[in-house]
Amino acid sequence: MHDLWSHLSLGLASALAPGNLLYCVIGVSLGTLIGVLPGLGPVVTIAMLLPATFTLPPAAALIMLAGIYYGAQYGGSTTAILVNLPGETSSVVTALEGHLMARQGRGGVALATAAIGSFFAGTVATLVLAVAAPPLGNLALGFGPVEYFSLMVLGLIAAVVLAHGSPLKAIAMTVTGLLFGLVGTDVNSGVQRYTLGVAELSDGIGFVVVAMGMFGLAEVARNVERETTAGAVPVITSLMPRREDWKRMAAPILRGTALGSVLGVLPGGGATLASFASYSLEKKASRFRQEFGKGAIEGVAGPEAANNAGAQTSFIPMLTLGIPSNPVMALMVGAMVIHGIQPGPAVTKEQPDLFWGVVASMWIGNMFLLVLNLPLIGVWVRLVRVPYHALYPTILAFCAVGVFTLNNSVIDVYLMALFGVFGYACARLDCEPAPMLLGFILGPMMEEYLRRALLLSRGDPTVFLRRPLSAAMLLLALAALVAVTLPAVRARREEAFAEDAA
Amino acid sequence: MLLVRHHPMGSATRMGPAYFPLVLGGLLAVLGGVLALRALAVRGAPVGRLTLVPLAVITVATLLFGVLVRRTGVVPALVVLVVVSSWASRRFSWRTALALAGALAAFSVLVFVKLLGLPMPILGPGLGH
Numbered sequence: 364m365h366d367l368w369s370h371l372s373l374g375l376a377s378a379l380a381p382g383n384l385l386y387c388v389i390g391v392s393l394g395t396l397i398g399v400l401p402g403l404g405p406v407v408t409i410a411m412l413l414p415a416t417f418t419l420p421p422a423a424a425l426i427m428l429a430g431i432y433y434g435a436q437y438g439g440s441t442t443a444i445l446v447n448l449p450g451e452t453s454s455v456v457t458a459l460e461g462h463l464m465a466r467q468g469r470g471g472v473a474l475a476t477a478a479i480g481s482f483f484a485g486t487v488a489t490l491v492l493a494v495a496a497p498p499l500g501n502l503a504l505g506f507g508p509v510e511y512f513s514l515m516v517l518g519l520i521a522a523v524v525l526a527h528g529s530p531l532k533a534i535a536m537t538v539t540g541l542l543f544g545l546v547g548t549d550v551n552s553g554v555q556r557y558t559l560g561v562a563e564l565s566d567g568i569g570f571v572v573v574a575m576g577m578f579g580l581a582e583v584a585r586n587v588e589r590e591t592t593a594g595a596v597p598v599i600t601s602l603m604p605r606r607e608d609w610k611r612m613a614a615p616i617l618r619g620t621a622l623g624s625v626l627g628v629l630p631g632g633g634a635t636l637a638s639f640a641s642y643s644l645e646k647k648a649s650r651f652r653q654e655f656g657k658g659a660i661e662g663v664a665g666p667e668a669a670n671n672a673g674a675q676t677s678f679i680p681m682l683t684l685g686i687p688s689n690p691v692m693a694l695m696v697g698a699m700v701i702h703g704i705q706p707g708p709a710v711t712k713e714q715p716d717l718f719w720g721v722v723a724s725m726w727i728g729n730m731f732l733l734v735l736n737l738p739l740i741g742v743w744v745r746l747v748r749v750p751y752h753a754l755y756p757t758i759l760a761f762c763a764v765g766v767f768t769l770n771n772s773v774i775d776v777y778l779m780a781l782f783g784v785f786g787y788a789c790a791r792l793d794c795e796p797a798p799m800l801l802g803f804i805l806g807p808m809m810e811e812y813l814r815r816a817l818l819l820s821r822g823d824p825t826v827f828l829r830r831p832l833s834a835a836m837l838l839l840a841l842a843a844l845v846a847v848t849l850p851a852v853r854a855r856r857e858e859a860f861a862e863d864a865a
Numbered sequence: 866m867l868l869v870r871h872h873p874m875g876s877a878t879r880m881g882p883a884y885f886p887l888v889l890g891g892l893l894a895v896l897g898g899v900l901a902l903r904a905l906a907v908r909g910a911p912v913g914r915l916t917l918v919p920l921a922v923i924t925v926a927t928l929l930f931g932v933l934v935r936r937t938g939v940v941p942a943l944v945v946l947v948v949v950s951s952w953a954s955r956r957f958s959w960r961t962a963l964a965l966a967g968a969l970a971a972f973s974v975l976v977f978v979k980l981l982g983l984p985m986p987i988l989g990p991g992l993g994h
Contacts, residue, residue, distance in 0.1 A: 531896060531899065534896060535893060535896040538889050538892050538893045538896065539893060541889050542889050542893065545889075580923060580924075580927065583923060584919050584920040584923050584924075584953075587919040587923070587953050587954055588919050588920075750956070751954070752951065752954035752955075752956040752957070752961070753961060753965055755950070755953075755954070756946070756947040756950045756951050756962070756965055756966075756969070757947075757965065757969060759923065759926065759927065759946060759947070759950050760943055760946055760947055760969045760973070762927075763927055763930045763931075763934075763942075763943075763946055764939065764943070764973055764977055764985070767930075767931070767934055767985065768977065768985060771985075773931045773932075773934065773935055776927065776928075776930060776931035776934070777928060777931050779927065780924045780927040780928050780931070783920075783923065783924060783927065784920065784924055787920050
């Protein structure tokens with residue numbers, strides 16, 4: 364307990380340093396600003412703004428990126444509620460009830476509910492993060508290459524299980540990602556792999572290039588094709604929830620926070636899974652369940668709390684184990700590496716001010732979300748109206764400039780275009796890009812750990828089963844894999860994701 | 866629903882560097898095979914009408930930016946990118962496209978080059994600078 368306070372006060376001191384505070388505000392505002400634009404989710408927002416953080420000191424950069432993340436998340440909810448155009452999967456369920464509320468003239472209340480739910484969840488999740496991170500980090504310090512390899516297998520399998528659509532396709536995407544991750548010079552032997560003789564490829568493919576291609580360009584191509592522009596934006600009258608609203612949102616927010624905090628930690632989990640789970644929970648548990656589908660406030664409060672809690676706690680595996688659990692965290696890992704920090708258990712020990720600064724800034728950032736966003740709703744409403752045919756060339760321009768300036772390399776721009784085509788093809792074939800990006804990030808690490816593990820065991824593969832922790836993780840992965848292929852589970856899983864298809 | 870994702874296996878130079886890719890490549894080939902067979906055997910939902918024009922226009926626009934940015938600098942490259950990519954939309958109009966291109970070029974020069982100091986030529990050597 365004493366440790367917790369000293370950690371948090373250290374973090375607050377670092378997060379409240381004028382520079383860091385400023386970047387936190389900038390991050391949250393920029394994130395919301397871009398996240399509000401229809402069709403732009405957190406992954407593209409972060410990828411686009413990443414180059415802007417390169418010149419900052421590491422702590423400020425991470426604080427700003429984290430701010431962008433939950434800012435974009437909140438911005439996405441705003442768009443979902445006001446015009447029923449969710450920018451990312453995690454706000455799909457918010458759109459269901461939230462937009463109905465907006466059509467009944469209660470859009471302001473829905474937005475306020477989302478903000479309040481997010482803030483409460485963010486506060487709790489920050490505490491969860493602060494409590495859970497040190498023990499997990501300590502546990503991870505005892506991990507050898509064997510455990511890391513098994514953990515990554517588990518993480519990838521979990522990503523497959525939680526992906527939409529066919530598990531087989533998700534596995535194929537993961538393996539594809541792993542292979543793309545191997546492009547470049549082999550660390551151990553110096554041999555060039557898959558570079559096709561292109562010198563620029565010997566350093567490997569940049570993850571930002573892949574992320575922008577798969578999530579930015581491919582999304583733009585998909586959206587232009589069915590070009591939807593926001594219809595009439597409902598008028599916002601009163602923001603203040605009524606007394607009855609307060610009463611009705613309390614329990615869903617609590618449930619959503621708890622659910623989100625747990626689901627966020629899971630590999631492959633995070634905001635999306637949390638919000639879907641919370642929506643179905645509220646639909647079953649709420650006393651007002653007959654109002655679902657007619658604009659129930661519970662359907663906004665629960666999922667919004669859950670997705671924010673999930674977004675925060677998904678930092679736990681990333682910060683303590685160095686293993687990203689979703690594409691956003693994969694981008695974060697990339698950002699840390701660019702700043703010369705190897706994410707993993709050592710960060711808590713060696714750079715406590717950075718680690719706790721980031722943690723504390725999350726809470727501050729969530730507070731800013733609450734105080735910044737509600738008064739600025741008028742601005743967001745205007746942004747939501749930006750027509751897509753003016754918006755998408757802007758997205759392309761930022762992606763192109765961002766990728767070019769990353770390494771000052773033209774090849775990266777070409778590669779991004781290629782990944783755009785690839786991402787578009789995958790989307791049309793119902794192959795999820797998220798497992799691929801995870802595989803892409805984990806590929807080189809996995810190979811490295813596999814080699815080291817086998818080197819230490821003198822080529823004996825049973826070492827993965829003889830270490831208890833590693834064996835447990837592999838068993839869990841196997842069980843998860845078997846479970847998704849069972850017909851009964853499969854039917855339920857499809858049901859759970861069915862709402863997303865709408 | 867055909868999955869054509871068989872990458873070139875690369876040269877297996879030595880047992881070391883080729884080991885991991887070989888295993889993965891084999892796995893992917895098997896998966897691709899199973900998916901392809903299943904796609905032939907099972908009648909799934911149709912992929913839907915392919916509208917490749919927007920994709921093609923956007924890809925070409927991005928590639929053009931890559932070609933131009935070094936040679937002519939970021940301003941002409943951005944103008945080309947924005948104008949060409951705007952063309953993908955059914956609501957294309959020269960006025961919006963040019964206005965947007967101008968605004969974005971000005972913004973990029975101000976923020977990225979001047980403010981953040983990112984290394985990009987504003988007007989490149991291809992234009993005699």
